[in-house]
Amino acid sequence: MSAREAMLARLRGAHPDKAEADALLVAPDRRAVDEGALETEFLARIALPSVSATHDIIERLDELPVAVGRYLEQQGEPLTLCLPPDPRLSACDWSGFTLRESAAPEETAALAIARKGIAETGSLIFETSPHAPMLPNFLALHHIVLLAAGDIAPWLEDALLPGPQPRAHYWVTGVSGTTDIEGTYVRGAHGPRFLHVILLR
Amino acid sequence: MKQRVALFVTCLVDLMRPRIGFAAIQALEAAGREVVVPEGQTCCGQPALNTGDRGHAEALAKQTIAALEPYEAVVLPSGSCAGTICCHYPELFEHDPEWLPRAQAVAGRTFEIMAYLDEVCGWRPDSVSLSASATYHDNCSGLRELGIKAQPRRLLKAIDGLSLTQLPGEETCCGFGGTFCVKYPAISNAIVGEKAEAIEATGADLLLAGDLGCLMNMAGKLHRAGSKVRAYHAIELIAGMGDGPAIGEEA
Amino acid sequence: MSTFTDRADAALADPLLKIAVERTAGTAEAKRAAAIAAFPDFEAARARAAAIKDHVIAHLGAYLEEFEANAVAAGACVHWASTADEACRIVVEICKTAGARTVARSKSMLGEEIGLPHALAEAGIRRIETDLAEHIIQLADERPSHIIWPAMHKTREEVSALFKARHRSPHEEETIAAMAESARRELRMQMLGADVGISGANFLVADTGAVCTVTNEGNAELSLVPPRVHIVTAGIEKIVPSMEHAVHMLRMLARSATGAALTQYTTFYAGPKRPGDRDGPEEMHIVLVDNGRTKMREEGLADMLRCIRCGACMNHCVVFRQIGGHAYGGTYPGPMGSVLTPALDGLKQSRDLPNACTLNGKCQEVCPVRIPLPTLLRGWRERSWREGLEPASTRAGLGLWAWVACRPALYRVATGVAMRAMRLLSRGGWIARLPLAGGWTRYRDMPKPAPRSFMAQYRKERRG
Numbered sequence: 001m002s003a004r005e006a007m008l009a010r011l012r013g014a015h016p017d018k019a020e021a022d023a024l025l026v027a028p029d030r031r032a033v034d035e036g037a038l039e040t041e042f043l044a045r046i047a048l049p050s051v052s053a054t055h056d057i058i059e060r061l062d063e064l065p066v067a068v069g070r071y072l073e074q075q076g077e078p079l080t081l082c083l084p085p086d087p088r089l090s091a092c093d094w095s096g097f098t099l100r101e102s103a104a105p106e107e108t109a110a111l112a113i114a115r116k117g118i119a120e121t122g123s124l125i126f127e128t129s130p131h132a133p134m135l136p137n138f139l140a141l142h143h144i145v146l147l148a149a150g151d152i153a154p155w156l157e158d159a160l161l162p163g164p165q166p167r168a169h170y171w172v173t174g175v176s177g178t179t180d181i182e183g184t185y186v187r188g189a190h191g192p193r194f195l196h197v198i199l200l201r
Numbered sequence: 202m203k204q205r206v207a208l209f210v211t212c213l214v215d216l217m218r219p220r221i222g223f224a225a226i227q228a229l230e231a232a233g234r235e236v237v238v239p240e241g242q243t244c245c246g247q248p249a250l251n252t253g254d255r256g257h258a259e260a261l262a263k264q265t266i267a268a269l270e271p272y273e274a275v276v277l278p279s280g281s282c283a284g285t286i287c288c289h290y291p292e293l294f295e296h297d298p299e300w301l302p303r304a305q306a307v308a309g310r311t312f313e314i315m316a317y318l319d320e321v322c323g324w325r326p327d328s329v330s331l332s333a334s335a336t337y338h339d340n341c342s343g344l345r346e347l348g349i350k351a352q353p354r355r356l357l358k359a360i361d362g363l364s365l366t367q368l369p370g371e372e373t374c375c376g377f378g379g380t381f382c383v384k385y386p387a388i389s390n391a392i393v394g395e396k397a398e399a400i401e402a403t404g405a406d407l408l409l410a411g412d413l414g415c416l417m418n419m420a421g422k423l424h425r426a427g428s429k430v431r432a433y434h435a436i437e438l439i440a441g442m443g444d445g446p447a448i449g450e451e452a
Numbered sequence: 453m454s455t456f457t458d459r460a461d462a463a464l465a466d467p468l469l470k471i472a473v474e475r476t477a478g479t480a481e482a483k484r485a486a487a488i489a490a491f492p493d494f495e496a497a498r499a500r501a502a503a504i505k506d507h508v509i510a511h512l513g514a515y516l517e518e519f520e521a522n523a524v525a526a527g528a529c530v531h532w533a534s535t536a537d538e539a540c541r542i543v544v545e546i547c548k549t550a551g552a553r554t555v556a557r558s559k560s561m562l563g564e565e566i567g568l569p570h571a572l573a574e575a576g577i578r579r580i581e582t583d584l585a586e587h588i589i590q591l592a593d594e595r596p597s598h599i600i601w602p603a604m605h606k607t608r609e610e611v612s613a614l615f616k617a618r619h620r621s622p623h624e625e626e627t628i629a630a631m632a633e634s635a636r637r638e639l640r641m642q643m644l645g646a647d648v649g650i651s652g653a654n655f656l657v658a659d660t661g662a663v664c665t666v667t668n669e670g671n672a673e674l675s676l677v678p679p680r681v682h683i684v685t686a687g688i689e690k691i692v693p694s695m696e697h698a699v700h701m702l703r704m705l706a707r708s709a710t711g712a713a714l715t716q717y718t719t720f721y722a723g724p725k726r727p728g729d730r731d732g733p734e735e736m737h738i739v740l741v742d743n744g745r746t747k748m749r750e751e752g753l754a755d756m757l758r759c760i761r762c763g764a765c766m767n768h769c770v771v772f773r774q775i776g777g778h779a780y781g782g783t784y785p786g787p788m789g790s791v792l793t794p795a796l797d798g799l800k801q802s803r804d805l806p807n808a809c810t811l812n813g814k815c816q817e818v819c820p821v822r823i824p825l826p827t828l829l830r831g832w833r834e835r836s837w838r839e840g841l842e843p844a845s846t847r848a849g850l851g852l853w854a855w856v857a858c859r860p861a862l863y864r865v866a867t868g869v870a871m872r873a874m875r876l877l878s879r880g881g882w883i884a885r886l887p888l889a890g891g892w893t894r895y896r897d898m899p900k901p902a903p904r905s906f907m908a909q910y911r912k913e914r915r916g
Contacts, residue, residue: 011513130728183476191670219906253833257854341812378810386891421896
């Protein structure tokens, strides 16, 4: 008998009742979020020490390069950017920037578009696709994220995608941090040390 | 007619510090109850239960149930023994159709003394006074199995002249753990050592708690460490017996 | 092999250990308390989390099949392993087939449980531990002492010395930030060059076939995205029915473990790289590991399969706080470990663990899935007693006490004699040395028993 058969033989039982599983999701226990002030809630959340992201606000997408440039200059970093092959980003005018399609092992900054922002936790929601590689967002020292204000949703449940899943679906709720030495918090353990959200109104 | 309550004194109080039993009687009588002490009582079986000796745990539970079931209420001056009867007796007889209903019936009528005085009788030791400062340790079984937290404090606050200082880590186990303290003495000592330091640091004159096992552990450590803190079961103060000898003091 | 008591004594004698454990567990305890106070109704959330896990455990077979079908549809290979050895063999075989020389590993307690580090070493495969704490442990050639903070037992001074001895360009400044930076430099290129990435799973999502990992360091993603092959080893109890159920469990996990609302990085992996993807592994393998779990489910330990490995029970355990994790001797320390280790390694060699507990109930109080840990520990004690594993002195002493206590008349006479004998040993109200209770009087004094028992005095009073 294979291990699969042996294990399943010992675990045989009634088929789960979908209604029973669904009943466990009714009225979720979660932090209250003011659905009328999602942007305020989200921005307050990402400013907490646990997320410690900075933010900027732009009114039009073509202001994005200026906002990214402003951030990098403030940080004293060169205008070097790992840019995913997303048509919305390629349409912007990046003159003055040194752009990279894939991330170097010691990349300074990577830009990505979040599909959603979650007010409950301050999470930024991403999926992989041919236009959206994953690695740069973990390699770069500065993770810069474009988020449309209209894409801010109240709760983590709103981040989920129905149906077949992308290869990777990931939530970023802060910078790479560790408390592995004496429980003391240090940012920039392996991945980004800085997270900057550019909100498009 | 006065309501009758049965007092289960517990084996430790019976042998080590009977005045806790007499304090319980005094407080219950002050609260308008008639107290009976059932003859057949010895030990509730907690040591056997916690050591895995199920046979003896069941035998002692049956003996205790039989001794206590004639009474409309049962009161104990110990959170852990009351917890044994209220929580663990029904578990012990989960698959015993004869004893389960009897265990449940007794469990439903059993109370820790301070919870009984406070919640059932609504009584306060209004005529008691004692000029002292005290700190209170929440014994784990009483706290987590029976929810005893506010009741002793409400009673103690009614004592004229007694000031209560909060014990940092008041809900942290003292390291007694029944047979744990003799099976793993070094670990138990490390735990009670920290507890004794915390008690000492409050600067209180008295250490109070609701379980003699924990009290003997903490008082024994405090004494060994040369502390001047004196230890009493809270019911002794509540009954107006806080002017007598503390644990380990000669009468 | 050393005994539990020897290890505990050694731990108690180590002043640095106490400081190190206190720093991390103390911080975790305070942060958890703040997080729970800020949550609307954590008790209701705990009940829901327990109900979700109970539902899964009751229908585990069907959910595993659903997970398998969806993972396969997403392009992953699913393997099943009944035992730890089988799981290791499968992982090593995948590595060999892939021609792997180095693997990057993202912290997984299941990996420790099945002995994967050892199996990889035997197969001659170089292992790069990428979690900072696991990296420290790997350099020190030790085992984790905590399931969330494996290097909890190390002080900053010890870590500093280790990094200075082993890193190519170690930190110069004596700060924790500089030490973390040193590890970042040391590990980054190694991670990017690994042939295989190995992780555990925090959750396996049945209705999507996705595997969820959570980290604060982002080391899982950096270990699992660049290599050609991603291998997941997961205990079969990690299943949740859907993404929504996972969301609830994630809310519980982070708050209970670190006091955060959520971990910094939460990733759901569904299969390998898709056509057109710029990164991601070419193969994804998921090894579903039993290693005693089906047996636990059958033999009264189903509640333990709720465990989501948050570590709250050990952070709040008075015994763990004194002796740290290594003294427990198993993969999992603290209260949850004291329930799991007898099931994984056998009760005979681990009977001390369920006994070395004061049954104070704090672990159950903080458990996000309401595991009745004291009850399960009592269950092991009962079995140990039944199987004759308890020491003869305990059996004789307790047995005699209980036998006498079952005979009230004899009990009054016998205890009267014993108490009088004890009183003879006292001086000024206290006993400083008591035969048969040396464990007590070695460290504390015993108050002198009363001259006459309560029952004797009461009877006399009522008669009198």
